[in-house]
Amino acid sequence: MRALEVEGLCVSYGPVPALRDVSLHVEQGELVGLLGPNGAGKSTLVNAVCGVVKPSAGTVAIAGAAMAGVSCERIARLGVSLVPEGRHIFGSLTVRDNLRLGAAARRDGGAGTDAAIERVIERFPVLGRKLDGGAGRLSGGEQQQLAIARALVTDPFLLLLDEPSLGLAPLIVDLVFEVLAELRAEGLTVLLVEQHATRTLAAADRSYVLRSGNVVYEGAGDEHGAKEQLMIASLGEDL
Amino acid sequence: MSSVLENLISGITSGSLYALYALGIAVIFGIMRLVNFAHGELIMSGTYAVFLAAGLPVPLQIAVALAAPLVLALGMERVAFRPIRGASPGTLLVTSFALSFLLQSLATLIFGTLPKAANIAPALQGSVGLLGLTVARLDLVTIAVTLALLGGVGAFLSRTRFGAQMRASAEDFTMARLLGVKADRVIAAAFAISGMLAGIAGFLLMAQTGTATPTDGLYPLLFGLVATVVGGLGSLWGAVLGGYLVGLLSTLLQVTLPDSIRPYHDAFVFGAIFFFLVFRPSGLVVPRIARTRV
Numbered sequence: 001m002r003a004l005e006v007e008g009l010c011v012s013y014g015p016v017p018a019l020r021d022v023s024l025h026v027e028q029g030e031l032v033g034l035l036g037p038n039g040a041g042k043s044t045l046v047n048a049v050c051g052v053v054k055p056s057a058g059t060v061a062i063a064g065a066a067m068a069g070v071s072c073e074r075i076a077r078l079g080v081s082l083v084p085e086g087r088h089i090f091g092s093l094t095v096r097d098n099l100r101l102g103a104a105a106r107r108d109g110g111a112g113t114d115a116a117i118e119r120v121i122e123r124f125p126v127l128g129r130k131l132d133g134g135a136g137r138l139s140g141g142e143q144q145q146l147a148i149a150r151a152l153v154t155d156p157f158l159l160l161l162d163e164p165s166l167g168l169a170p171l172i173v174d175l176v177f178e179v180l181a182e183l184r185a186e187g188l189t190v191l192l193v194e195q196h197a198t199r200t201l202a203a204a205d206r207s208y209v210l211r212s213g214n215v216v217y218e219g220a221g222d223e224h225g226a227k228e229q230l231m232i233a234s235l236g237e238d239l
Numbered sequence: 240m241s242s243v244l245e246n247l248i249s250g251i252t253s254g255s256l257y258a259l260y261a262l263g264i265a266v267i268f269g270i271m272r273l274v275n276f277a278h279g280e281l282i283m284s285g286t287y288a289v290f291l292a293a294g295l296p297v298p299l300q301i302a303v304a305l306a307a308p309l310v311l312a313l314g315m316e317r318v319a320f321r322p323i324r325g326a327s328p329g330t331l332l333v334t335s336f337a338l339s340f341l342l343q344s345l346a347t348l349i350f351g352t353l354p355k356a357a358n359i360a361p362a363l364q365g366s367v368g369l370l371g372l373t374v375a376r377l378d379l380v381t382i383a384v385t386l387a388l389l390g391g392v393g394a395f396l397s398r399t400r401f402g403a404q405m406r407a408s409a410e411d412f413t414m415a416r417l418l419g420v421k422a423d424r425v426i427a428a429a430f431a432i433s434g435m436l437a438g439i440a441g442f443l444l445m446a447q448t449g450t451a452t453p454t455d456g457l458y459p460l461l462f463g464l465v466a467t468v469v470g471g472l473g474s475l476w477g478a479v480l481g482g483y484l485v486g487l488l489s490t491l492l493q494v495t496l497p498d499s500i501r502p503y504h505d506a507f508v509f510g511a512i513f514f515f516l517v518f519r520p521s522g523l524v525v526p527r528i529a530r531t532r533v
Contacts, residue, residue: 050417076419088414090407097403104404105419154418 001064003028003158003189004049009058011044011213018044020213021058026158031180031190033204035197040210042193043085046160049191050082051075062158076105079157083164085193087147091136095127098135098146102153113153120149123179141172148179159183162193177203245372246494247487252378254486255385256440258479260463261470262392263436265478268467269409270429272328276335277315278463279456280342281308281434285441286451287350293357300359304445305438311342312434316427324426339456346453354450363446381443388439389479392432396475405429409475469512470523477524484523485512 004026011019019041026032036042047053049060051072060067062078076082081102090098099117103110121128124145130138135146144164151159161180165173177199183190184203194200201207209217260282267275288307292300319338323330363377396402408415408425416422440459445451462485470481488511492504500507516522 052413052417071416071422072413073416073419073421076417082417084414084417088411090410090414092410093403093406097407100400100403101407101415101418101420103400104421150418 001028002026002061003030003063004191005059005061005064006045006049007059007061009045009048009060010056011041011048011053012056018213019048019055022210022213022215023058024208024215024218026189026191028189029187030205031184031192031203033200033207034191034193034210035195035200035207036210037195039212041213042210043162044213045210046082046162046191046193049075049160050080073105076154077107079105079107079155081105081151081154081156081159083147083151083159083161085162085166087140087143089135089138089143089146089150091134093135094132095135095138095146096131098150099127099131099153102150105154107155112155116153116155120152123152123182124149141168141175144168144172144176148176152183157189159188159190160193161190163195164192165194165196165199173199241372245374246490248372248374248378248382250487250490251483252375252381252486253490254483255381256443256459256482257462257466257486258389258482259385259436259440259443260459261466261478261482262389262475263433263440264460264463264467265470265473265475266409266429266432266436269473269475270405270412270426271320271324271331273320273331273335274464275433276332276460277338277342278433278437279460280339280346281312281437281456282441282444282459283343283346283451283453283456284308284311285438286445286455287346287355288438289359289442289445290355290357290451293359297360297362301439301442304442305435308438308441309431309434312430312437313427316430321423321426324422339460343453343456350451350453352453354452356450357445358449360446377443377446380446384439384443388436392436401428409473465509465512468522469515471521471525474522474524477522480523 002025006022006024009019009022010017022041022045034042034045044053048055051067051070051074062075062080067075090101099120100113102116103113106113126142127146127149130142135143138146148161148164164176168176173196180190180192180203192200192204206218206220208215260278263281264275264278267273267278285304285308289300289304292303295303315338319334320331323334363380366373366375367379369379396406404415404420405425405428408420412422415425441455444455444459463482466481466485467478468481469484470477470479485508489504489508492507493501496504496507
């Protein structure tokens, strides 16, 4: 059974189409990359999967179950966790409270939250040292680690990451991709939205390229093909 | 010196009431980005509830004053605001206006336009000597009850898991929902807190004035809203701070303005707030506004 299946998805913001008949899938245990330039529709796609954006046509299925009309909190409780672009940590809460919020989505009713928090602290030790500090005081890189850690505390079945390396120092980007490699090795299903093509293609089992709301490339291990499509998507057909 | 301290206590009393009004408005705005103009009618329902329960012992009067606005607040969330959740701010605003007018008209229909008088909680009337000062008992009760309520709401928000969910929702509702926080529960809890604060405010208002009228909510709504904006729209503690600031300013003007213009002291309060907002439009506490692109 596929962890995520998107079929013929169309999303518009008023009269402006953001996604046009997009189909893609993620098998269980896969790490799939979703590449494309700004405005290609990548964030719209993950928001539609999470139930934040309502599609005008098409379907989203999580583990075989159609998600039409399902609220975003219900989708979260089914095990879909998003690390959004811009991190969206709760700056007025402590790091610990941010992590504890992940308990709401856990399928064990929150019983394993404390153990999950201990595990993410092992993965991101800097958070352990600042547990009772305000999350708003963390640096950008620390906030990104917190956003990923908070998503992991939910014990996700499918993890969606929207541009996790955006605006981060190279060392933190390395850490993020190291963690992604660990998660992939542990069998977690991941959809990774990125503009960082080389690293994403190296990390992913398969990749898609979005351009102007359309999937223009799908493949595995064909770095050249994906990069060519990305170049066209970024710079235009006339290149 | 003693009159200064007595005036200070009077200002803190007014500020306590304004803080209750403002926090009731802010707790809804923080989560729904809705300025609930019907909040005044929640307070009004509290005053009428106390009027109806006037013959009962004080604890029962308080229970009735709490229950009526609480049930009304939960009812308005379920019937009026839940169906239009996610609608444009304009739609939410007009709905809350309509609801306010409807509830005021209903109160007029049921109780008439004339004030309904009741002598409630006589034990709260009169004054007591405190450290050489003469202080109204009701002022002390108002300050103590407000501080206890603010402490209780503060402890609930900061020390419980559900409180953390509410604070997270107030900061970024969409992100909180993406973490599995149940929108219906959080919003209903916000309305319940707002209704409870309105109930206590209604009881204290009724104890002060001794009458209930259909327009009881207008003045509290106006001052609550002003305090919320002064404090920083979207910040709960900013609303409380704004309430105390407006209360103290109002009392200060009341005692310092010449007799000839003293009846217009509210105009001076609003004038001062106007100038304050020109120089600091975001209010005293700048809240973290939820970003929309999630």
